[in-house]
């Protein structure tokens with residue numbers, strides 16, 4: 001596939017361009033390989049990323065999802081909501097981090113290492 005931002009060839013089904021880091025068309029790859037998976041968000045996370053993941057899955061506002069989850073938790077007497085959150089936190093896979101997060105540590109430690117030879 002081609003990145004619409006920098007026009008470079010990038011790996012199929014990647015969510016972010018490996019050259020410029022631009023986010024690729026929402027769910028374009030996921031639709032090709034079936035329904036998108038419900039995952040915890042690694043980028044939009046207040047506690048465990050469950051609400052952010054739900055928001056991404058339903059294309060909803062993460063704030064709205066958090067308000068709904070909070071209201072359901074309060075309305076259900078807390079135990080159900082908190083248990084659901086913890087269960088989701090354990091079961092749901094964590095979405096892969098964004099590209100720039102992966103590359104940010106690529107140059108870390110590449111300081112002036114003197115060769116002892």
Ligand SMILES: [Zn+2]
Nearest residue numbers: 003006017020
């Ligand atoms: Zn690009």
